[in-house]
Each structure stands twice: as structure tokens, then as C-alpha cells.
Amino acid sequence: MSISPPSFLLPYLEKYPIQAGALLTTIYDLTLSVGWIDTRIMELGGWVVLIGHKNKSDPLRAIIPIPIHTTCLKPSSLKSIFNQLKITLINDLPKPFENLSPTINDLKNQIIQKNSSQSNLIKNDDDNISEKQNQKEEEEDEIILDKETIYTSIVTPDSTVVYYKISKGIKKPSDIPDE
Amino acid sequence: MPSTPSLQNNSNNGKNAARLRNQANQKKYSNPLPILINSSNSSDKNSSTLKSSIINSYIPSFSNLNKKEIINLPNCIGTFDNITRSIWIEDEKSKLILFNRGFFGKGNLSRSEPSWKQRKLDLLKGGSTLAAEQMREARRQARKQFKIDRAAAMLNAAKQAEAILTSSTKASTSTDLNNFSSSPLSQDNLEEYIGEEGELEIDDQRRSNSPTPSTSTTITATTEDTIIDPMKLTAQTFLIRPTRPDSNRNRGKKAFRRRPPPSQVPLPTTTESTSLTSNSTAISQLPPIVPLTASKEEEEEEEEEEEDLFDESLVEDMEHLQLSLEEALFLSLGLGVLKVFDPISQTYIPNGPSLLSLLLTPSTSPFSNTLSTKTPMLPDDPLLVSYIAYHHFRSLGWVVKDGIKFCCDWLLYRKGPAFSHSAFACIVIPVYEDLEEKEISPYGNQDWYEEKLSWKWINTIMRVNALVQKTVIAVYVTIPSLKSFDSSLKFENGYLNPEKIDFKKLLQRYTVREVSLTRFGPSRRRD
Secondary structure (H helix, E strand, O other): OOOOOOHHHHHHHHHOOOOHHHHHHHHHHHHHHHOOEEEEEEEEOOEEEEEEEOOOOOOEEEEEEEEOOOOOOOHHHHHHHHHHHHHOOHHHOOOOOOOOOOOHHHHHHHHHHHOOOOOHHHHHHHHHHHHHHHHHHHHOOOOOEEEEEEEEEEEOOOOOEEEEEEEOOOOOOOOOOOO | OOOOOOOOOOHHHHHHHHHHHHHHHHHHOOOOOOOEEEOOOOOOOOOOOHHHHHHHHHOHHHHHHHOOOEEEOOOEEEEEEOOOOEEEEOOHHHHHHHHHOOOOOEEOOOOOOOOHHHHHHHHHHOHHHHHHHHHHHHHHHHHHHHHHHHHHHHHHHHHHHHHHHHHHHHHHOOOHHHHHHHOHHHHHHHHHHHHHHHHHHHHHHHOOOOOOOOHHHHHHHHHHHOOOOHHHOOOOOOOOOOOOOOOOOOOOOOOOOOOOOOOOOOOOOOOOOOOOOOOOOOHHHOOOOHHHHHHHHHHHHHHHHHHHHOOHHHOOOOOOEEEOHHHHHHHHHHHOOEEEEEOOOOEEEOOOHHHHHHHOOOOOOHHHOOOOOOOOEOOOOHHHHHHHHHHHHHHOOOEEEEOHHHOOOEEEEOOOOOOOOOOEEEEEEEEEOOHHHHHHOOOOOOHHHHHHHOHHHHHHHHHHHHHOOOEEEEEEEEEOOHHHOOHHHEOOOOOEOOOOOOHHHHHHOOEEEEEEEOOOOOOOOOO
């Protein structure tokens, strides 16, 4: 992986210098390590946010990347972000950006194409998976945008990312944390 | 029937596996620093010179007689990234040297050791994912069940207490009806309790290895044996706290040894990953249930066949080892094993003042920062202050890692993250020698200095770390005043000139004092 960031990110990195490092690290962490899909970048309330979800069945959620040493995210900023999120419709969201690295399914397809004669086992598994996926897509075409919570990702220079969930008002934490 | 190996069923196997893993780790991470010191005249004959090297280590003068002490300085290369303000190590050899000898850096897509490619390969191969997810689901269910049990236990205990209280007052007075009617809450509780107990019983039958004893039976035992004084009744009298599924039952004697994730597949959730995590080594594939053994062996065979066909280069490694600026400073200016490449000027930066000024906190936005040796330096630069603490503890032999997960600045490990949890959490508190300079300085009144002197902050940190059994250490770093530096070392505007100051002498002007903090409650009489 080269050290220069992907080209679609550059305008955001320039426009939001405080969030630049955090944005870059968070994008890599979310898309490659945590495994978020349909991730897109958006600007909300003067801050750049990432919107996406881990599974197709989860609602789309917003993440604000922040570096560790900053106090710029004041309550007023949070308020404006929430307000703008409230009025955002799903159709207004920009398109997800391209994958930074092939997904597991892409790679599995690649393997199948390479070893078409020997891989009976892999093929069977993959058929099952692709069938399931098709069913899922047919069932859950509606994607919801979660407007009540936003996440912040706090990034340190050694690339540790810590995620926090911010809800409006006092909310009891749910027993099972969401991914 | 649970299909995941549990500690109780697998205790011997688990202990063996843990010991083997520990031995493997001892070997892998045996060098505390990237520098190797060989007291033999050729590095090939390591085994034959074992005896002589033992003698040499006890009587160093012998080594100087015949053989030269060779200090092996590896050459590691890293690239400076201005956006994330860190050094990226992409060369495979450097990655291994820096992480294995001293735990420097962190894989940017992993929790510590760069293992992203291996994890992805394992996911591709198929088998391991299911095991990991099954285990995670099982633990989640256990935790959820524990919470339901706990709520039920508390309700139950409160109900018991109420019952005893009302029955005792019934005996003494004749106004029992009043008591009953005056506590409508207890009626509601009764209904809830019945509902909960009904659930509890069903759940008890469903679960085969429940983490808690059935609360109803144990409570009746208590009432039969002991004499309950109604006057001293509280909601907690009958409470038997259910134990958490993941808790350490040794109560600190064998403090939680964190099983290091096998180099292939670390669990993505909590750090309390015990032997349940290992799902890629052969040892772990011994399931406790016999019928599964046959099918798992078949799976293993299938996986091996797949491995033969598998082209590992299919997955491009997107991960690099990332060093924070303090680690990079230590490795380059301190030890001299790291060379930093600057992508903007496309040159390797010599280890000296130019490197230092590149890494100092910039005063303007990152994109307009150009390589210039004239970057002014302030003694209270946050990077320098934080580096002093890092350098201090590294020199004493601790492995120092970033502490954001525990709300502190640095975590200290005795041997490294792979061996045990960190015992100490350090917070760096800057102390100005000259308070006037604090007012003038651009960093003096920023929150990351101001708040560190407040009790509210320290209390928060103490609470967080008390829960994870870490001792908080307040590290007071005294910042020398600008005035104390000779004017020849400064620019015209009064800032220090990095070119004219010797780094070692600069570090010597700071002082470090450590104070360990523990919480004291006078009513508890604990040391």
C-alpha cells in the first residue's frame, strides 16, 4: 500500500485539516479491518463524516473522525451535526466509494476462476453464500439511516482507533453492543 | 450442546497450549531492543560459542581479550506521513525487527502485531471464521444470560428481604394489612418476580452450563440455617451475586494472564481472549465432544488440501506498521536503527536536527509544512514533553505503548503486550519551570495541559484504571524555561534553534518525577 492517500480523499483532507489524519486512519480501519460496506463520505455541520454499516441489515450510521488532541468538537458543533443529519434523506447521500481492497467474496470468485477444475469444495460453499446473499438482498432492500446516534472515532498517531457512540440525551446502553 | 471448548473440559490441553505459546513467545520476543549484542567473532557459530558466550556474559573482561563485541545495528527504513503525523514502516524485514525486538509500533489494521493479511487469508479459507463467530456468539449469549440472572437475583433478594420484614412486623403488630397495602411497589415486584422466575426456570433447563447457581434454591438454604435479624435487613442481605462468565476467579492471585492471540487470528472483541481464541493451531482443534472430532479432522484435511492450492499472493497486504513520533524519535535519534524517508523531498533525512524539526509539532496546517531546518523549537512542545516520559521509561527497560484505551498517556509493560497485561498507566503532567512562559507559550493554555492539573481529570482516570486493576502513575515532567538557554542557541524571535542544540543535552534539562496513585477509602481499612 503506497503512502499516498486514495485520490477521492484528497479534497476532504485539504478542506478539513484537523480531521485529516483521523479521517485517513478511520477509513482504512473501517473498510479493511472492521469490514464496513457501502461507506461514503459526507459533510455535515462543518465536519466531514463517514456513513456506512457493517451488515446490510444494519442501519447506516455516521462516524466523525477526530484526532485525540482537539477540543473543537464542542456541543454546538454536535448540535449542528445532529440537526443536519435529521434533515438528510437517504437519497441525498453520496454514492459509496470504491473498495480499497477486494472483499472476501471478490477474492473467492477469483479463486474459483483460477481453480475451476480442482475446487469442488470451494465452489459449493461459495454457491451457498451467493445464494444466501441474493436472498438477503431481495428481502432487505430498504436501508435505514440512523439519525439518533452518531459515532466518533478517536485516532492516535500510532493508529489506534477508539470508537464512541454519542446519542441524544441520556440513553441506557443496550446489553449487546452493536458492531 | 455447546460445541466450543471450555476451560473446564479442556484444562490440561489448555494449560499445555498456554505453556507452549508462552515458550514460543519467549523465543520470538527475546530481544528487548532492535540492537543485538553478539559477543562472538562470527555470527554463524552461535551454537558452538554458547558456552563461551555464557562465560563472557558473567566475566565481560574475558570477551574483550580475544573476541570483539559486535553490536549489531539493523537498518530499518520508514516513511514519514505528514497527514497522520507518524512513520509508516512498509519493508517486511523492518516490520519484523521493530515489532519483535521491543514491540515498537502497531499494525495499522490490527490490534497490535500486523496480522491483517493472515486474518484475511484465514477468512478466505473458510473454516476459521465459523469457529470464531460461534465462539463470539456463545460468549455474547452467556453475557446476556448473566445480565438477566443478575436482574432476577436482585429482585429475588429484595423480595426475600421484604417478606422477612413484613412477616416479622406481622408477628409484632396486627397491622399487617396496612403494611401490605402501603407498599404497592412490592406488589408490582411480586408480579415481576413471578414473571422473572418463570423465565429463569425455563432458562435453567435450557442452559447446560449456567454460570450462576439457581438463585431460588440457595436463598432458601440461607433462611433455614441462619437467623435473620429483621432490623438489619437490606436489599442485599439475600443477594448472591452471580459470577460473570468471563471473570477471573482467582481474585488477583494469578492475575489475568492474557493469552496472546495466536499470530494468525486474534479475536476482534475483548482483550480477555483466553484459550477460546486459538482456532488455527492444531492443539486447539481438540474438541471436547467426540462426535465432532471426526468431522473436524475431515475439515482439517480439506483445509490442508486447499492450502496446497492456495495462492497467498491473492491478498495484497494493505497493512503497514505504524510508529508514533515518539517511537520514531527514540529509534532514530536514540538508538540509531531507523532511517526516515521524507516523501515530499524524496530524500532520506539524516538522523539529526533536521529530523527533529520535521517531527516537532507544526504551528500551521499540515499541508503547508515543508522540510526546513529552521523550524523553531519550544521546550514545552507537546511532542518533546511526551517524548521525555517515553524515553525515560524505555531506558529503564519498560515496553511503553500508547494508552488511549485506558484514558492515559502511556501504558507500561514489563515484557510486552504478548506476555501480560500492563500493570501501570502513566499520565504525563507538564510542569513549567517558569510560569510566565506558560502564559506566552502557544501550548501553555491548551486543554491538554490545563486539564491535566485538575482533580476532575485525575479522578476520572483513577476510576477507569481501578476497574482494570492498573496502577496510575502521575509523571511530572519539568519543562526548562526558555530563558535558561543560552541566546546563541536561539533564533531572533527567542525560539530555540534545533540545529544548534545537542539532542542529548536538551533531554538532560528536563526532569521526571513519578508518583503512583491509588484510591484510599478510610472506611475500608485497606492498604
